[in-house]
Amino acid sequence: MSDLQTNLAKAQEYLKRWEGQGVLNHINGEAVPAADGSTFETVSPIDLKPLATVARGKEEDIDRAAKAAKAAFPAWAAMPGKERKALLHKVADAIEARAEEIAFTECMDTGQALRFMSKAALRGAANFRFFADQAPTARDGQQLAGPDQLNITTRYPLGPVGIITPWNTPFMLSTWKIAPALAAGCTVVHKPAELSPLTARLLVEIAEEAGLPKGVWNLVNGFGEDAGKALTEHPDIKAIAFVGESQTGSHIMRQGAATLKRVHFELGGKNPVVVFADADLERAADAAVFMIYSLNGERCTSSSRLLVERSIQDEFLGLVAKKAANIKVGHPLDPSTVVGPLIHPTHEEKVLSYMDIAREDGATIAVGGSKVEGLEGCYVAPTLFTNATNDMRIAQEEIFGPVLTAIAFDDEDEALALSNDVVYGLAGYIWTNDLARALRFTEQMEAGMIWVNSENIRHLPSPFGGVKASGIGRDGGDWSFDFYMETKNIAFATKPRNVPKLGG
Numbered sequence: 001m002s003d004l005q006t007n008l009a010k011a012q013e014y015l016k017r018w019e020g021q022g023v024l025n026h027i028n029g030e031a032v033p034a035a036d037g038s039t040f041e042t043v044s045p046i047d048l049k050p051l052a053t054v055a056r057g058k059e060e061d062i063d064r065a066a067k068a069a070k071a072a073f074p075a076w077a078a079m080p081g082k083e084r085k086a087l088l089h090k091v092a093d094a095i096e097a098r099a100e101e102i103a104f105t106e107c108m109d110t111g112q113a114l115r116f117m118s119k120a121a122l123r124g125a126a127n128f129r130f131f132a133d134q135a136p137t138a139r140d141g142q143q144l145a146g147p148d149q150l151n152i153t154t155r156y157p158l159g160p161v162g163i164i165t166p167w168n169t170p171f172m173l174s175t176w177k178i179a180p181a182l183a184a185g186c187t188v189v190h191k192p193a194e195l196s197p198l199t200a201r202l203l204v205e206i207a208e209e210a211g212l213p214k215g216v217w218n219l220v221n222g223f224g225e226d227a228g229k230a231l232t233e234h235p236d237i238k239a240i241a242f243v244g245e246s247q248t249g250s251h252i253m254r255q256g257a258a259t260l261k262r263v264h265f266e267l268g269g270k271n272p273v274v275v276f277a278d279a280d281l282e283r284a285a286d287a288a289v290f291m292i293y294s295l296n297g298e299r300c301t302s303s304s305r306l307l308v309e310r311s312i313q314d315e316f317l318g319l320v321a322k323k324a325a326n327i328k329v330g331h332p333l334d335p336s337t338v339v340g341p342l343i344h345p346t347h348e349e350k351v352l353s354y355m356d357i358a359r360e361d362g363a364t365i366a367v368g369g370s371k372v373e374g375l376e377g378c379y380v381a382p383t384l385f386t387n388a389t390n391d392m393r394i395a396q397e398e399i400f401g402p403v404l405t406a407i408a409f410d411d412e413d414e415a416l417a418l419s420n421d422v423v424y425g426l427a428g429y430i431w432t433n434d435l436a437r438a439l440r441f442t443e444q445m446e447a448g449m450i451w452v453n454s455e456n457i458r459h460l461p462s463p464f465g466g467v468k469a470s471g472i473g474r475d476g477g478d479w480s481f482d483f484y485m486e487t488k489n490i491a492f493a494t495k496p497r498n499v500p501k502l503g504g
């Protein structure tokens with residue numbers, strides 16, 4: 001048997017567990033169908049065949065989940081940080097123990113390649129361990145001495161929070177948002193994306209089997225317009241941590257306005273990778289290729305705009321084109337696959353529509369530009385557009401597929417202007433061996449995260465998030481706790497100051 005056949009056989013075994021009752025919601029420690037019995041099908045992008053029937057939660061389900069999270073909050077918030085830490089490490093252990101099941105299920109549900117998803121569970125477990133370790137000190141504050149008073153700050157968990165995640169790397173993103181909420185002492189209602197709901201269900205089960213108390217983590221599947229909307233409007237939910245499209249972020253802000261929701265948004269991007277003539281071109285080409293074609297290009301921090309200095313344009317684009325043309329597209333469970341199928345036929349159609357848009361706007365399709373023939377799922381060939389300008393739609397809009405738009409620049413000022421001339425500002429990548437230029441450029445680049453002479457490498461204590469239409473707020477390190485916790489200041493008088501006497 002080939003590696004693919006072996007992996008497929010294992011995946012089929014793992015998927016059997018969804019036969020029968022399908023993917024249920026999880027409220028107050030119980031696996032439950034939707035209150036009104038509604039369901040929907042989740043389809044694999046590999047062959048468009050149904051993978052499982054999923055409970056379609058709506059307002060009533062969200063209400064039950066929010067009430068369960070509210071009831072569980074006092075005990076969870078009061079649990080000593082050391083105990084929460086120990087429990088969350090157990091969750092991490094349990095995630096690692098089911099790494100293969102998580103990886104194979106994620107590949108079948110999202111179309112992401114195993115070579116990247118095989119690490120999803122380890123990364124998810126690392127998220128739990130990192131935030132678990134911070135739990136004992138999360139409430140610690142500062143002492144701020146004024147002339148006649150001593151201020152002491154402290155933090156406490158906000159309450160039940162709502163977490164809404166997208167379909168692209170659902171397991172990793174769910175752990176990234178949920179682990180700090182739990183470590184901070186919040187309880188959670190999670191609404192995963194309707195297009196890839198399977199691993200969110202595995203995750204909540206794993207957490208409860210590891211000992212997480214009932215009601216601390218609740219899961220409601222469903223669509224954005226009903227379950228998602230109801231979560232953002234629920235009065236018992238104190239904050240919404242959302243990862244998804246910029247436009248959905250603005251809907252959520254509107255929906256949450258009446259209940260004054262605290263919001264944290266990780267949204268879309270159109271991230272530039274800027275390559276100067278003095279850079280190490282081979283490494284820069286590897287990084288540019290990795291950052292757009294890994295994870296099927298369905299990645300918020302993908303380097304989807306390649307800005308290249310005109311003097312090296314031909315040489316550099318030649319390198320990128322050669323690598324892009326060699327990328328293996330195929331079944332996600334084949335260990336040699338780099339690019340798998342896109343999440344859904346609707347998304348595939350959107351990505352393919354940019355091929356015509358590129359032609360109409362006058363760009364050149366140097367590599368790819370079409371669906372991959374002979375494969376039945378949503379397979380799009382790795383694509384490189386050249387001769388593009390920054391005003392074209394292929395340079396301005398988030399395509400969210402394996403599609404790279406290359407634009408030439410003449411000097412540093414122009415490179416900076418092009419970098420910043422988009423509505424987004426999530427990530428930026430710059431390649432140069434001129435240190436002073438790197439310092440100047442990064443100072444002015446409009447992005448929440450910038451990597452110099454490197455692809456995106458996450459360091460969990462560092463801040464993650466975007467500016468402009470790419471987001472509000474930061475995750476990572478203590479930034480996550482700032483979002484999930486409230487800060488209180490207590491001022492003690494240290495001298496008997498004269499209190500102003502009013503009225504005698």
Ligand code: NAD
Nearest residue numbers: 165166167192193224228229244245248251266267268300
């Ligand atoms: P999406 O905005 O369509 O959906 C995300 C989630 O929001 C889903 O669970 C969906 O059901 C829910 N939702 C939709 N409408 C809602 C509403 N009115 N109220 C409440 N919830 C609602 O995004 P997507 O297509 O699933 O994901 C792709 C997007 O996510 C891309 O734009 C990508 O850049 C972004 N993303 C950003 C980051 C980041 O960290 N910045 C990471 C991954 C993905």
